Amino acid sequence: SSQAAVLVSTYSLDYSTWYSSNIYLYTSLTTTTIPSSYSALIPNIQQQLPSTISSQLIQAVSTPESLAVLDVNGNILLILATPAGTYAATDSSSLSGTASIPAVSSSTACIAGTYKSSSGIHPCSLCPSGTRNPGGGPCTSCINCSSNSFCPWGAVFEVNETYITSQSQAYAYPHSPELTAYEDIVLSNSFAIGSTSHCIVTSPLFWALIIAGLGVIIIIVMNTLHFFLHPQKSDKWRKTIKKIFRQTDLIVSEGELWIGGIVSLCVLVIILVSYVFAGSFYSQYPAESVGDSSFACDTTLRNAQYDSNLQSLAIPVSDEEESIVDMLDNQVFTLQLDILNTIISCQTISFVEVVGSTTLSLTMASCTNVNGVVSATIIVLDHDATIEVTLTGIQLVGGFRLGLSGPSQSNDSSTLQQLSFREAFYGISLGTMVQSVTVGIQLTKAINETKPLSGDSSSFSGIWYPIFSLNNRKTFITSTQYSQLPSSSDTVMTITISEASYYIKNTESPIAKQQEVIFHTFLFTIICLEISGLIFLIVKLMFIPIVKKVIAHYYHAPRGKVTPTHENASHESNSETRSEDD
Known part of the structure; x- marks a missing residue:
């Protein structure tokens, strides 16, 4: 056979602690020598250990068409080779057998965004960048995407590239002219x-x-x-x-x-x-x-000169600025999450807010699913919050776009600007998204004061500037990294919203x-x-x-x-x- 499997268990030095057990799969071998890099890892995202099998594995026996695994409790998992276009599913819902009879894997069509060109017990691989698999049946090769579409590793649909564009209201405040006299x-x-x-x-x-x-x-x-x-x-x-x-x-x-x-x-x-x-x-x-x-x-x-500086929130604001600061603090946000190039549905998405050691369920304000783009929104009342988004299942995600929006408001001297930010996240090498993602959003107040030509009353306007932070290199991976990830049944995104300890104060005043x-x-x-x-x-x-x-x-x-x-x-x-x- 051109394939091999190696069971590797990791212990503490005194053998008192069992850390993990993994089966390393090697495919397309040309010699009996095991290469330094493996092709896949069991358990993995597609092939997870069923609930009846312990994570502590003690023995593995292979044949050209199957792999039998024994755990510390004496339970046996039999993984059968499957033909091209399918993989050996090992989750509890796909198995047959009882405690006295070995649990046997079942042949399942490759999930959307993956393919498998050869038979074996190994999982399906991600469709290369520029190709896709819409799912619905066995897949031995992926379909080419059009050149102007967003098709990362593991693509499902041809997503319009407009979804990976960001939208920002932030701008560089003007400098004063060279002549201000x-x-x-x-x-x-x-x-x-x-x-x-x-x-x-x-x-x-x-x-x-x-x-x-x-x-x-x-x-x-x-x-x-x-x-x-x-x-x-x-x-x-x-x-x-x-x-x-x-x-x-x-x-x-x-x-x-x-x-x-x-x-x-x-x-x-x-x-x-x-x-x-x-x-x-x-x-x-x-x-x-x-x-x-x-x-x-x-x-x-222009008859205008400018000044911009940072002010600490520890310093009390003036009576004139108090109105716009209150408007900013009370602005209600709508958080929008666009999940790109996936076949997940709105029913598999849930939002919770983490408050200390407890979680509060959040109801989605809206959710749509059009051509591989799922757009969900929730109302965020607090400007300092931790929100967890759970995507149930092992379906692939090509990228996501996170946005904040808020209504405008005005009174006699203050105007709260409408908020509308969008930030797209996707792999630089167009990789697929991992199953654990952490995104930070730091909010910074920006207050603009316009001094009058006559009189003493200034006018104010304000807006929030969000700064999005994400480790792109660790969030989006290629097919090789995907096949080597540990198993997880869900994708969890953690979104942390916080406010900066300072605010931006911009001042515009007439030159004369x-x-x-x-x-x-x-x-x-x-x-x-x-x-x-x-x-x-x-x-x-x-x-x-x-x-x-x-x-x-x-x-x-x-x-x-x-x-x-x-x-x-x-x-x-x-x-x-x-x-x-x-």
């Missing part, structure tokens, strides 16, 4: 031109350059009029244009120079566009309630309130005027005299008494003014 924001927006068309159009400096460009065109026209008009008429037009610009020069040189009118218009454009920016920026709060900032180069610009916007915008206006006046003064007292001296030097100005340059400029300006008035 309003005056810095105004300055960076007013004196910068971006590279995109939107940034160019929204830049005050761009519109000031447009005005300056028009001024340059006017200067060119003034200097070319004598080519097209009579000298007397061209001089009249030039004097008229200069007079208009002197009258518009209210900022730079106060009507002293006609070029100051063009500069004054440029400064005025910058100020007006900045006023529009100030009004639009002020209304960009709170950030989550407004749209894009089309008035600025950065469309994500109304009074600050008005004051700093007015201050910006004064700065623009002062800078313009300073530039004009520097040009008048330093640049123009130097230019005139350079010109006089190169054109050999006549020697003699030299009138100071600034006096000449003033005299010429006054003479020109009197001439125009005449």
Whole structure:
């Protein structure tokens, strides 16, 4: 025969304690040498010892077609080889025989999700990943699954992959912008031109350059009029244009120079566009309630800054926060368990809450079974609870999805957000689930405070952030590990819900309130005027005299008494003014 069985019993060193007895099965042997790894273990999930047979086994006798096992009480279990597609069932409901007659195994079709390609006493193996067996009869090979379905080891159905997607409401709280001082924001927006068309159009400096460009065109026209008009008429037009610009020069040189009118218009454009920016920026709060900032180069610009920190639950909350904290503490949860790729039914699922050393039965709020996905829900009143879910039977489970949901609630200043989390668990290598699973859910309060633009009353919102924890490597196994697991008649999932000892406090506040916007915008206006006046003064007292001296030097100005340059400029300006008035 190409198969072998070895009975191994484990004792204490003094033989006073009998730990366990197991039968190691080896299949597809090519030599008489026993390999280091075995094919299956008896008892196992499919082949459990009946109640009439003790777990302390003392002898095993094999034939090519059967295996007889003797326990310490003298009872005999006879395991008969079965053909491909079936396995030798040894549970109490499948046996024949009495205490005086050996208990004999029966041939049973492989359970859903397994197959057996050869005869023998060994159990059925898991269908490989990407294949399935819907059950209902003997199975010697598994059916291929479609490429876009969830088919792990031991698959029963082609489950839609949407069931293994998780759903989260948690998000990273925004960081404060690089500039959180309003005056810095105004300055960076007013004196910068971006590279995109939107940034160019929204830049005050761009519109000031447009005005300056028009001024340059006017200067060119003034200097070319004598080519097209009579000298007397061209001089009249030039004097008229200069007079208009002197009258518009209210900022730079106060009507002293006609070029100051063009500069004054440029400064005025910058100020007006900045006023529009100030009004639009002020209304960009709170950030989550407004749209894009089309008035600025950065469309994500908001009148908001953020702060996030952790607060200990040992510290009493403020009176303002008490309402939202109470809402969170009193929120009723609905726990949803989606069992994926299995043929178990709703009738085989039970929920209990573990309270100390006792258990309280929990009634399912709903349960559905559609195409290999069983969805069961229960109401959870406590935010600190241990819940056990029992799946009766040895049927396989490909994975599960655990979710928490809760209703929303609101009052004058506080809003409890609707809770809707889903976390899917399945093997990284698409293995099948073991029969003992422990999942931890740690709940953390997240409280968001939005400070007002005006007044003192903040608004609050809150939500629970659950953190799911599971040892994935120990929870999902391959076919080899499955055949080597000890026997168990049920699958038990333990779900532990607890609350963290801290909560997340997020604060959103405006960068600038109304009074600050008005004051700093007015201050910006004064700065623009002062800078313009300073530039004009520097040009008048330093640049123009130097230019005139350079010109006089190169054109050999006549020697003699030299009138100071600034006096000449003033005299010429006054003479020109009197001439125009005449």
